[in-house]
Amino acid sequence: MIARTSGVGLDELAHRSFHFFTQLSLTLPLGRRRHADDLKELEFLTLAILRQHRTMIVGDIQRILGVLPAQMSRIIRSLEDRDQPLIGCQINSHDKRKVDVHLTEAGERALADYISPRVSALTELLSRLSGDEREALAHLLDKLQAPADPSAD
Numbered sequence: 001m002i003a004r005t006s007g008v009g010l011d012e013l014a015h016r017s018f019h020f021f022t023q024l025s026l027t028l029p030l031g032r033r034r035h036a037d038d039l040k041e042l043e044f045l046t047l048a049i050l051r052q053h054r055t056m057i058v059g060d061i062q063r064i065l066g067v068l069p070a071q072m073s074r075i076i077r078s079l080e081d082r083d084q085p086l087i088g089c090q091i092n093s094h095d096k097r098k099v100d101v102h103l104t105e106a107g108e109r110a111l112a113d114y115i116s117p118r119v120s121a122l123t124e125l126l127s128r129l130s131g132d133e134r135e136a137l138a139h140l141l142d143k144l145q146a147p148a149d150p151s152a153d
Contacts, residue, residue, distance in 0.1 A: 027121045039114045042067065042075050047086060047111045050103040057092060058099045076101065086110050 008016075039047065042065060049061055062072040079086040086107035092098035103111070126134060 024118075024121055024125065027124070028117055039110060040078075042071075043079055043086075044111070044114050046075055046079060047103060047107050047114075050087065050101060050107070051111060055100050055102040058089075058101055061101065079107070082106070 045065060046061055049064055050056060058072060058076060062069060065072070065075075067075070076087070076089065080089060084106035085104055088102050088104050089099050092100050126137075129137065
C-alpha cells in the first residue's frame with residue numbers, strides 16, 4: 001500500500017481557510033454587515049455561549065472569550081442597554097459577588113438574525129459541491145469539532 005502525504009502544509013491550509021472565511025464575510029450584502037443594531041463579534045460570541053449554556057456567571061464568559069474584565073463589562077453593558085435587552089443579569093443566589101447572565105427572547109432573535117444571512121451565504125457556496133463532496137466536508141467538520149482523542153490518530 002502506498003502512503004500518500006498531503007502537499008499542503010498546516011500553515012498554508014490555515015491561511016487558505018482564513019481567506020475563505022474572509023471571502024464568505026464579504027459575500028454578505030454591505031448593508032447587512034454592519035447596522036447600528038447588528039452584533040459585534042464579541043457580542044455574538046457572548047450570545048452564542050449563553051445559548052449553549054443557558055445561564056452563566058460573567059467571569060466564566062470572560063474566561064471563555066479571553067477578554068479583560070473591563071472589556072467584558074462593556075460587552076455586557078452593550079447587550080443589556082438596548083431598547084430590547086439581549087441579555088438579563090441578576091446577582092448569583094449562591095455567591096452575591098457574582099452576576100448571572102442569561103439570554104432574553106430578544107437576544108435569541110438577535111442571534112438568529114445575525115446567523116441567518118451567514119448561513120444563507122454558506123448555503124450558496126456549498127451548493128457548488130457535489131453530494132460526495134458535501135459528505136466529505138461534513139465528515140471533516142465532525143472530525144474538527146470532536147474533542148481531541150490522541151488514540152484516534
